[in-house]
Amino acid sequence: MSLIAQDAPGKTILLMGNEAIARGALEAGVKVCAAYPGNPSSEIIGSLSSAAETMDLHVEWSVNEKVAMEVVAAASFAGLRGLCSMKQNGLNVASDFLLNLNLSGTQAGLVIVVADDPGGISSTNEEDSRIFAKIGDLPLLEPATFQEAKDMTRWAFSLSEDLGLPVMVRSVTRVSHARGNVRLDALPRPAPKARFDVSRPRLAFPPFPNHKALHQKLDRARTLVESSPYNIYRGPDKPELLLITSGSGWMYSLEAVMNLGVQDRVGLLKLSTTWPLPANLVLNHLKQAETILFVEEVDPFIENNVKELFAQHCMEIGLKRFYGKAAGTMPSAGEISPEIVSVALQGLLKVSYKPRPEEYTKKAHEAAAELVPARALGFCAGCPHRATYWAIKRALTLDGREGFVLGDIGCYGLGWGPSGFFQMKTIHAMGSGAGLAAGFGQFERFGLSQPVLAVCGDSTFYHAAMPALVNARYNGSNFVLLLLDNSATAMTGFQPHPGTGRTATGKEAPVLDLKVICEALGAKVHVTDPFDLAATTDAMLKFLQDREGVKVLILKRECALVRSKKQKKLYQVEVNHERCLGETCGCNRLCTRVFKCPGLYWDRVTGKAGIDEAICTGCGVCAEICPASAIRKEVA
């Protein structure tokens, strides 16, 4: 049963912010939903796909965010409400289309949800997507609670139809990936029949008059947002300090004010329509206070826009002291927290706050410092990527020409660190490893004598690496692409992709075979199983020493987490204590010190290696690396 498709108006359930957004779309009668997975946005489409059958929706994992947005725009043009969702990086990919779509305008409600990742907890970058609303002259909404995530998404559809423009909804990790009570409303009537009105072509061109018309629509949006019930003020009429916030900052600020007991001194203005700003509302509140503090995540977006408004109206509203990112009151990067808001308020209001006795703090801190080891991120037990990087390290060492690996984002991005034996030397956008390799692979004539390797995951290949491969082939580049095919978009939650033979809604789909595609692009292709370390290393070495053209080595092995859901261990793995020579073996604890799969441990009592039964997934790779053949695997 789909959690979000319950036809139970009035019922209160616990929903993740992303599920609440999806429910809001269902209540608005969304018909077409598309996205490429990316945290913290992935569960929006994930949950909509579970509702696809009951609600008769088209839900798809698209090949990338630009195509997702195009698919959804087609829905809008055909009179069907559409939603696409993405993380901040995804909007960069889709932005080319978005900044044309604003000019052509839209018909049925079109909502673009962008979930930003303050602090870059699961991203390669930290970026504020809100600036795109300003560039594109598009309305921007920022829900602050789970209920608002649902209700404002529903509202975004009607606002979009009202204005004939796509509406952006900006979420952040602590809204998208948090859960809270949500009261459900009714699900809608059947949708209209799809039809594209050819008498009304949707052309971005000609830009100049369309740009002018767009500004008129935005002016209308300025009026509409003034009366939005989602912009909320709480506090005295004339506060000593006006705190202006949005999104996750709202609940942090409420709590900080409560804990400091300064409810009588601080006014909280929560803005949910952050572009265009509700100018009159903001000016009215600015008039009442001299000191203003901005609390928002990532860039000073509201801060700068409010200051712009202030500059225009300073003669009417008087001088102000602004605190926020520009003044250094709030950090210029990273997530905010209840503490950060509390510390800022303590400084500005000259109050102090101690949540617990100093002595406890000291004792807790000493216990942690003395006993708690760091917990670095690494590949899961039985992850094929660990075996792949082991083979890479071995092949590059044997090759001996200081070859290097160019990478991108995905679980395999951990290849930069200890778990991937520090092999990955560049990480940027989706597919950038292949693109950089297409460049590096042409520098032999300028003296580059190092072999070039790129890694890329299966889902990433379809998303962004294919053009790089086309480019490399066309321009005569020479490198090896390692295509890590684990049959899943693993990092974001195992979503299917064009190579898996399944769609977002679990229907059968044609498999776009990686080997066939790469061969068609003129690459030399070989397929290997990374768990077979010897064969994989050999294949890599052979390709490294082939100095002509593009070579693609497909490393095919299912993600350990996906496999463990379907079947038990491949092998029963054990350490033979007679054979394990422990500290006296010349290997210097190769299995735990270097390979360091979480399924292994070093037993300090016996001085020998051991297998942690609670963690080992039975891949058997450690049996291959033990020089004393002390690790034994038997088919489970």
Added chain:
Amino acid sequence: MSLAKDPFNIIIGGVGGQGNVLASQILGQMLVTRGYVITIGETYGASQRGGAVMSHLRLSETDQFSPLIPEGRCDLLVSLEPVEALRILDPYGHPGVMSLINTRPIFPMDVISGNATYPEISKVITKIQALSKKTWSINATEIALDMGDPIFSNMAMLGALCATNTLPIDRQGFEETIKELLPSHKLSDNLKAFDEGSKAVQEL
């Protein structure tokens, strides 16, 4: 039962892959069904790659609170791994905190590689006790391994949590929530893990 404090702040901590997020979701749904207002904040980035993870659960009779518990304000800690409890108590504990601990360690990469050592469990528990008003410790992983799969540790911990009588939850609420959130064939195993966890606390 009325809450000892409002909001009552709970942290479920552990290591990526231990089922921390699911445990918090189930506990949250059990409490929503009872009419409480819940907020849960989850650490997601490291959730499947061996990192330290936490779910912050805010329980209130009236209001929605922020998804992050302010420092020094955790009232109840459920740790699926022993040293993770100390990692969490450092910023979040206070003299009134109650702690429920799974005593089975998961070694961090630095311990596996020999760059760091994992402390004696007894020493860890002693420190947790010194930092908590009340402490319960059970080996939930062993319960799960006896059932054939370590994945049940989180459900055993929920059973244990229920037996501590610190929250307005019961077995029936757990059963209803499992039926609502998980495929039906998983019900009996999860109930068994829950019962075994409860028993472990009752036998302390």
